[in-house]
Amino acid sequence: MNEFEQLLSAVLEGRADAAQRQRLETMLQESPELRVAYVQQMRVHALLQFRAGVPVAVPADAPAAVPANVVEWPWRSWFGWATAAAAAVVVVAATATWLALRQPAVRAQVVEARDVAGVFQDGQQVQLQTLRLAGGSVGFRLDSGAMVRVTGPAEVEFVDAMRLRVRRGRVSADIGKEAKGFSIETAQARVVDYGTKFGVDVPDPSHTDVIVFQGEVRVFNKQAPVATLTTGEAVRVDKSRRLYRIVNVTSDGREEAWSTGGALAPNVVITAVRDNMEGDYPSLRNFYRIVPRGMREDARAYADFPHEWNGLDANGIPAWLRGADLVQTFNADQVNWFMELTVTVSRPCVLYVFADRRNPPPTWLRERFTDTGVNVGWEYIDPKNKIFAAKWPERGHTVFPFGVWKLEVHQPGEVKLGPPYFEQIRDPNEVRPNWMYGIAAKPLS
Amino acid sequence: MMNDKNTSLRLFVERLTGAQSQLYAFIVSLMPGADDAADVLQETNKALWQKASEYDPARPFLPWAMQFARWQVKAYRKRISRDRLVFNDELVDQLAAAFEHSDSSERQLHALELCLQKLPPAQRALVAAKYERDEAVNDIAAREGKAANAVSALLYRIRAALAECVERSLTAEAR
Numbered sequence: 001m002n003e004f005e006q007l008l009s010a011v012l013e014g015r016a017d018a019a020q021r022q023r024l025e026t027m028l029q030e031s032p033e034l035r036v037a038y039v040q041q042m043r044v045h046a047l048l049q050f051r052a053g054v055p056v057a058v059p060a061d062a063p064a065a066v067p068a069n070v071v072e073w074p075w076r077s078w079f080g081w082a083t084a085a086a087a088a089v090v091v092v093a094a095t096a097t098w099l100a101l102r103q104p105a106v107r108a109q110v111v112e113a114r115d116v117a118g119v120f121q122d123g124q125q126v127q128l129q130t131l132r133l134a135g136g137s138v139g140f141r142l143d144s145g146a147m148v149r150v151t152g153p154a155e156v157e158f159v160d161a162m163r164l165r166v167r168r169g170r171v172s173a174d175i176g177k178e179a180k181g182f183s184i185e186t187a188q189a190r191v192v193d194y195g196t197k198f199g200v201d202v203p204d205p206s207h208t209d210v211i212v213f214q215g216e217v218r219v220f221n222k223q224a225p226v227a228t229l230t231t232g233e234a235v236r237v238d239k240s241r242r243l244y245r246i247v248n249v250t251s252d253g254r255e256e257a258w259s260t261g262g263a264l265a266p267n268v269v270i271t272a273v274r275d276n277m278e279g280d281y282p283s284l285r286n287f288y289r290i291v292p293r294g295m296r297e298d299a300r301a302y303a304d305f306p307h308e309w310n311g312l313d314a315n316g317i318p319a320w321l322r323g324a325d326l327v328q329t330f331n332a333d334q335v336n337w338f339m340e341l342t343v344t345v346s347r348p349c350v351l352y353v354f355a356d357r358r359n360p361p362p363t364w365l366r367e368r369f370t371d372t373g374v375n376v377g378w379e380y381i382d383p384k385n386k387i388f389a390a391k392w393p394e395r396g397h398t399v400f401p402f403g404v405w406k407l408e409v410h411q412p413g414e415v416k417l418g419p420p421y422f423e424q425i426r427d428p429n430e431v432r433p434n435w436m437y438g439i440a441a442k443p444l445s
Numbered sequence: 446m447m448n449d450k451n452t453s454l455r456l457f458v459e460r461l462t463g464a465q466s467q468l469y470a471f472i473v474s475l476m477p478g479a480d481d482a483a484d485v486l487q488e489t490n491k492a493l494w495q496k497a498s499e500y501d502p503a504r505p506f507l508p509w510a511m512q513f514a515r516w517q518v519k520a521y522r523k524r525i526s527r528d529r530l531v532f533n534d535e536l537v538d539q540l541a542a543a544f545e546h547s548d549s550s551e552r553q554l555h556a557l558e559l560c561l562q563k564l565p566p567a568q569r570a571l572v573a574a575k576y577e578r579d580e581a582v583n584d585i586a587a588r589e590g591k592a593a594n595a596v597s598a599l600l601y602r603i604r605a606a607l608a609e610c611v612e613r614s615l616t617a618e619a620r
Binding site: 001005006008009011012013014016021024025028029035036037038039040041042043044045046047048049050051052221224240241242 | 465466469470473474477478480482483532533535536539540543544547550553554557558572575576577578579580581582584594597598600601604605607608611
């Protein structure tokens with residue numbers, strides 16, 4: 001390489017010192033030919049960066065004034081206009097936070113301390129810088145309004161009320177509207193929140209898991225966004241910053257108690273659920289959430305929607321179904337006729353499938369499962385209006401009957417399930433009830 | 446009246462959207478190697494949006510928008526006094542001229558996509574490592590058992606080849 005090429009490479013790779021920059025500047029000023037070469041190189045460099053995803057957007061007041069259908073991002077579309085617009089504000093806010101003088105410590109109130117041997121008490125006011133927890137977990141309410149729960153073993157730096165750095169451990173965050181733009185950094189990623197319940201887990205220095213329970217976050221690799229995750233999606237970012245889908249999240253039903261590394265509770269019946277969808281949808285990031293003994297009144301039905309299971313009458317969910325292990329499935333794929341789910345069970349059990357009664361049952365279900373004749377209610381909850389209290393039919397909520405089908409499984413092992421439809425849907429625009437089925441299991445006594 | 450306003454707003458948004466990659470390239474060129482080009486682009490978009498009502502659809506958009514980008518780059522230079530990350534004004538003027546005439550983001554990115562497909566697989570993999578996965582040149586070199594210098598040189602040549610290819614296909618398309 002000649003001197004110009006070497007200088008340019010050094011600058012683009014971020015390893016040029018002040019003298020090298022100065023030299024490049026002088027060379028460019030003196031030579032029109034080098035300026036042409038420079039512009040050529042920078043154009044392609046910028047286009048390649050741009051193609052990989054640069055967080056660009058217009059500011060927040062744009063969407064109100066612009067009809068949504070006017071705008072289509074011309075490049076690989078990471079985000080819709082509205083989210084991109086919101087992103088602008090968040091990126092700006094994040095930069096401002098970065099530039100602001102650092103506070104010596106972050107003020108917080110302890111909300112709920114568990115198994116931390118009296119180090120923290122509920123209601124206590126604390127000043128946080130670096131928090132190291134050997135075990136147990138502590139919830140904090142920060143001045144920004146963000147609620148964070150740190151589960152040990154963990155080491156977390158509280159940079160300011162809007163920003164945490166997680167070196168190790170699991171952090172669950174519940175971000176109110178006022179703390180939008182809250183971010184969590186790890187060695188592999190920066191996660192910026194948009195008013196969400198989400199979690200970040202750094203079990204060891206090699207990777208970061210990011211899970212969204214409600215709302216939306218963006219995952220950045222340095223400056224460039226590498227993923228937008230919405231409700232029910234999760235990714236693992238490894239050392240070389242590659243992204244992988246996390247297929248299973250296990251939890252005990254509380255939002256902050258979750259694990260990507262297997263069951264938290266003993267004696268679970270359903271230990272894993274996987275599917276065959278990644279081949280058709282390489283960017284699929286939805287997870288199955290396994291909730292041991294999670295079947296109860298108002299149990300959340302899906303990982304990606306807040307809809308619920310409940311009883312169709314005053315008796316509620318049948319007693320023999322209550323306390324079953326529950327799998328929150330997802331609806332990402334509305335027309336996949338080739339869908340196959342594999343459910344792994346650890347012991348002999350009765351496996352239940354809840355299927356929409358508005359459709360004829362899928363053939364695989366009719367042939368291999370038995371219809372119990374019992375229904376559970378599938379209650380539509382508006383994702384934007386998460387008020388869970390109202391009950392159908394008194395308050396006009398939408399509830400549909402889902403039939404309970406069962407299969408006795410006599411050996412630990414795998415059970416395959418098919419698509420939720422009785423026939424192939426050829427027109428993706430066709431509207432028909434095709435909500436995903438639910439899965440539950442109880443040990444065979 | 447309302448319609449006129451809507452039309453010019455629509456044009457503004459279309460042109461702003463269509464100019465994103467050029468504005469980004471321009472900003473990156475004025476502050477090469479600085480990590481914050483995306484932030485400066487955000488600020489530029491914000492400033493442009495605030496002046497949307499002053500935009501005259503009869504005027505070419507890009508030169509107008511580039512003025513805003515230059516101001517924002519200057520503002521950025523004031524903010525970070527710690528390092529010489531931004532070129533001096535004279536050079537900025539010289540470079541600006543080269544950027545004023547360029548195709549829309551959409552066309553450029555489309556051409557780039559086709560040109561990337563024409564690269565030999567090993568070169569395409571190198572582009573993916575550097576630009577999609579943001580791997581450091583040193584890491585790529587170590588993995589491939591090459592000198593870092595050789596990888597830098599190859600990246601330079603690939604960018605030059607892509608630039609030529611993009612130019613060629615845009616010219617061909619224009620005919």
